[in-house]
Amino acid sequence: MNLGYTGRMAEKELFDEAIETTGLELYLNYQQSLKAVKESQPWEDPSDPDKRFANDLHATIANKLGFEDYSKLKFYTSVNSHLDKYHGVDAFFELELDNGQKNRVTLDVTLNINKGEDWKADVVFQWPSEGLDPDLPEDKKEYIKQLEFIADRIVKLIKQ
Amino acid sequence: MKKGGSEMLKNGEDLFGGVKKVKATSDHVPDIEKLQRPFEKKHSVAYLFCKGCGLIFEVDQKQVDELAKKANLDIVPQDFFEHYFETMGCGTCAIGVENVSIKPIKK
Numbered sequence: 001m002n003l004g005y006t007g008r009m010a011e012k013e014l015f016d017e018a019i020e021t022t023g024l025e026l027y028l029n030y031q032q033s034l035k036a037v038k039e040s041q042p043w044e045d046p047s048d049p050d051k052r053f054a055n056d057l058h059a060t061i062a063n064k065l066g067f068e069d070y071s072k073l074k075f076y077t078s079v080n081s082h083l084d085k086y087h088g089v090d091a092f093f094e095l096e097l098d099n100g101q102k103n104r105v106t107l108d109v110t111l112n113i114n115k116g117e118d119w120k121a122d123v124v125f126q127w128p129s130e131g132l133d134p135d136l137p138e139d140k141k142e143y144i145k146q147l148e149f150i151a152d153r154i155v156k157l158i159k160q
Numbered sequence: 161m162k163k164g165g166s167e168m169l170k171n172g173e174d175l176f177g178g179v180k181k182v183k184a185t186s187d188h189v190p191d192i193e194k195l196q197r198p199f200e201k202k203h204s205v206a207y208l209f210c211k212g213c214g215l216i217f218e219v220d221q222k223q224v225d226e227l228a229k230k231a232n233l234d235i236v237p238q239d240f241f242e243h244y245f246e247t248m249g250c251g252t253c254a255i256g257v258e259n260v261s262i263k264p265i266k267k
Contacts, residue, residue, distance in 0.1 A: 024226060024257060026208060026217035026250065029200035036215055036252055040179040052167060053175040077176035082252070084172075091176040109172045131170035143169075 033083040037076050037092075046074035046094075052134065053147075054091070060151040061093065065159070072096050088120035095158045105157045107150075123153045184253035188214030195244050195265050206240035209263075213253035219245065231260040241265075 028036060043050040047070050049058060054075055062070045074094045083089045089106040096102055108121035111129045127146070134143040169175055190209040194216055199205075204218035208227065219227065227245050228236045237243045242265050249258040 024219075024223055024251070026219060026223070026257075027201045027204060028215060028217055028252075032215055032217070036182055036213075037179060039182045039213070040252070042177045042180050049177065051175065051177040053169055054177065077179060079172045079176050079178045081179045090172040107176075109175060111171075127169075127171070127175070129170075131168045131174070133166065133168045135166055 027086060028082040030083075030087055033078075033081065033087055037078045037081050037083050040081065041076060046076055047071045049075045049077070051077070056134075056147055057151060057154075058093075060147050061154055061158070064151055064155045065095075088118075090121070093154055093158060103158050103160065105154050107154075122157055123150065125150050125153075182213040182215070182253040184212035184249060186212050186248060188212070190214075190216065190244070190246075192265060206243070206245060208245040208247060208250075208257075210247050210250040210253060210257075212247070212249040212258075215250065215252055217250065227257070227260050228262075230257065231262060233262065237262065 038046075047058070049055050054077065058070070058073060058075045062073050065073070067073065072095060074096075075091065076094070077091045078084050078089050079091070088108055090108050092104055092106040094102050094104050105123060106121040108119060108124045109127050110117070110124060111127060113124060113126040125146070128142070132139045132143045132146070134140055188209075188211050195207050195209065199218050201218050201220075203220040205221050206219050206224050208217040208219050209215075210217070224236065224240070224245075231245075243262050244265055245260060246263045247257045247260050248254075249256070251257070
């Protein structure tokens with residue numbers, strides 16, 4: 001039975017559990033939320049994320065941008081963070097330009113893009129509610145299609 | 161019905177991973193200029209600086225009252241234009257807010 005249990009709800013429960021422990025739901029503004037996320041990454045190198053999808057997306061974008069040096073492009077997850085809870089961002093990419101400036105593109109994944117949320121991220125994409133396993137032959141094509149579609153949207157924005 | 165594979169990706173955490181706790185070093189000092197900026201959230205009335213991780217949170221009146229209790233304060237400032245809360249830990253770098261005190265914003 002489908003109870004409409006979405007990824008967003010699961011994330012909210014995790015965050016709320018943390019709040020229950022602290023007793024206080026403290027608000028972090030956007031800039032402080034970005035700072036917190038950068039200091040709370042689950043892996044050391046933001047240009048080589050451990051998670052398969054994040055890594056595949058990073059590589060796809062870097063290839064589309066024609067990079068040999070992947071370190072210019074950085075990926076940060078913000079799932080279960082203040083940036084996720086208050087600012088609607090699940091992850092973001094940052095591209096360091098030659099002049100030292102950084103271009104950022106934020107992402108939000110949803111299981112139902114038509115649910116009428118006030119989307120705040122630059123790129124919002126829908127993920128199949130039943131999930132995708134890139135190792136299953138029947139899912140591989142859709143997985144690559146998703147990667148290409150999302151990467152194209154990010155590349156378009158991050159180059160500006 | 162789809163069979164569960166070895167790496168079924170279903171939600172944001174599966175795709176991107178989840179954040180971990182910010183590492184607390186307890187030697188941070190606040191940027192006074194940031195403690196004087198207008199609040200981003202509508203009902204915020206004060207700032208809370210975590211010395212553990214250096215983050216600056218916004219707190220509303222209800223949270224001010226709770227923090228004042230944690231700090232064992234008898235008198236709470238009328239407003240927080242010249243004061244802020246300081247803690248040694250917060251939910252982002254520790255289990256929760258610890259060692260709450262009120263500090264003047266030294267200009």
